[in-house]
Amino acid sequence: MANLIDTVEIAGAAVYGVRQVTYTVDGAAGKDYGAALTAAAFKESTAIEDTMNSYAVVVRQRTRKLEDLGTVMAGLNSGVTTLKVKDTESSDRTDKMSILAEAHSLAAKYGITVTCVAYEFSDGVYKAQMRRDDIYRAQNQVQYEMDREDNDLKQDMVSLNSLMSKRDNAFSAAARLIKKANDAASNTIGNIGG
Numbered sequence: 001m002a003n004l005i006d007t008v009e010i011a012g013a014a015v016y017g018v019r020q021v022t023y024t025v026d027g028a029a030g031k032d033y034g035a036a037l038t039a040a041a042f043k044e045s046t047a048i049e050d051t052m053n054s055y056a057v058v059v060r061q062r063t064r065k066l067e068d069l070g071t072v073m074a075g076l077n078s079g080v081t082t083l084k085v086k087d088t089e090s091s092d093r094t095d096k097m098s099i100l101a102e103a104h105s106l107a108a109k110y111g112i113t114v115t116c117v118a119y120e121f122s123d124g125v126y127k128a129q130m131r132r133d134d135i136y137r138a139q140n141q142v143q144y145e146m147d148r149e150d151n152d153l154k155q156d157m158v159s160l161n162s163l164m165s166k167r168d169n170a171f172s173a174a175a176r177l178i179k180k181a182n183d184a185a186s187n188t189i190g191n192i193g194g
Contacts (some may be wrong), residue, residue, distance in 0.1 A: 038181070041174035048167040055160045062153040068106045069146045073139065075103025076114070080135040100130070107138065112145060114138045 078099050107114045114134075 038174050038177045041170050041177060045167050045170035045174065048163055048170060052160060052163045052167060055156055055163065059153065059156050059160060062149055062156065065110060066146060066149050066153065068109065069142055069149070072103045072107045072112070072114075073142050073146070075099045076135055076139050076142065079103075079130050080132065080139075107142065110145060112138065112141045 104114045
């Protein structure tokens with residue numbers, strides 16, 4: 001893999017015994033030192049930007065998963081709060097059918113089994129049956145997954161913020177180099193004029 005900046009000696013060129021060089025920046029030859037540094041700084045900031053975009057996609061996916069798991073938890077809570085305290089057998093919760101069906105579907109999307117949701121009678125009418133211990137087991141699974149995703153999301157956000165800072169520094173460095181080059185050119189032109 002070639003270096004981003006390669007120094008190329010100019011054959012037969014020397015000023016007061018110092019060999020003269022040009023720079024090849026990312027495959028483009030004939031750059032001066034300022035242009036080489038500026039190109040390197042912009043290249044670095046662009047690479048960081050690409051990495052940031054990848055992190056942003058992951059952050060969006062984790063956020064969506066947390067929202068879905070929150071919906072699952074809300075559905076489970078909605079179902080379990082209406083059960084009788086001492087009820088250990090299955091209870092008919094057909095009134096919560098749509099909420100429980102959504103919770104079941106979203107949980108299955110993330111590999112979480114909710115065994116307390118629904119079955120179909122022979123007459124084609126869906127009914128929802130729930131057992132308290134099944135709900136508690138599902139709630140524990142969902143809560144564990146939410147905690148894990150939340151921790152991963154926090155780590156990704158720290159990494160994303162760090163990358164944003166590095167990208168901003170790289171852009172600032174490139175801008176400073178361009179300003180210095182422009183100032184030097186202006187001074188040179190001013191000195192030539194008189």
